[in-house]
Amino acid sequence: KNQVEQSPQSLIILEGKNCTLQCNYTVSPFSNLRWYKQDTGRGPVSLTIMTFSENTKSNGRYTATLDADTKQSSLHITASQLSDSASYICVVSLTLDSNYQLIWGAGTKLIIKP
Amino acid sequence: DAGVTQSPTHLIKTRGQQVTLRCSPISGHKSVSWYQQVLGQGPQFIFQYYEKEERGRGNFPDRFSARQFPNYSSELNVNALLLGDSALYLCASSTSRLNKNTEAFFGQGTRLTVV
DSSP, X not given: OOOEEEEOSEEEEETTOOEEEEEEEOOSSEEEEEEEEEOTTSOOEEEEEEETTOOEEEETTEEEEEETTTTEEXXXXXXXXXXXXXXXXXXXXXXXXXXXXXXXXXOEEEEEEO | OOOOEEXXXXXXXXXXXXXXXXXXXXXXXXXXEEEEEOTTSOXXXXXXXXXXXXXXXXXXXXXXXXXXXXXXXXXXXXOSOOGGGOEEEEEEEESSSOOTTOOOEEOOOXXXXXX
């Protein structure tokens, strides 16, 4: 079954600290992996898109890693800010019978405290 | 440039009623996808439309239907509402049929509450 699992479910850290969010997937055939940031009650906003051959991709203070062999990805946030408080969702895509599908994780709810 | 716009932003309906949600994609985008996001979970794919034709359908009952208009805007209809239909409904637009190289841009969503 194609699934995306994220951990932890929620995380509270102090402003200025770093954190790492985890994503494990069992999606096949793999097409690419995306990380989204979703503020409460708003639509998701894309942070990174990674293909099979990419190991690391950065977007400002966000750095995503991908290990296609172990089917794991992580999102590292450096020097957290209050505005980083949001849900972070890992999305793995596959192409099956010419149909492109997105398999969404449940997200990690990150709270940054001053 | 306007992003993806959805209306209404909030909606309260009673069980058994019907609801229509609307989405206007980014100008120049021809593909619209609909997602349901229940509180505390990731979005679940409902439909994808491209060039006014249905190109994908998720595992949702026939009470859910959608269409895309010549101007590429879209409507999602849900009949015979159930309490479990309460969710944030997200619309995403992309330039072409969603593939590994296209980016999907999301609207702010419509919060539907069924009482």
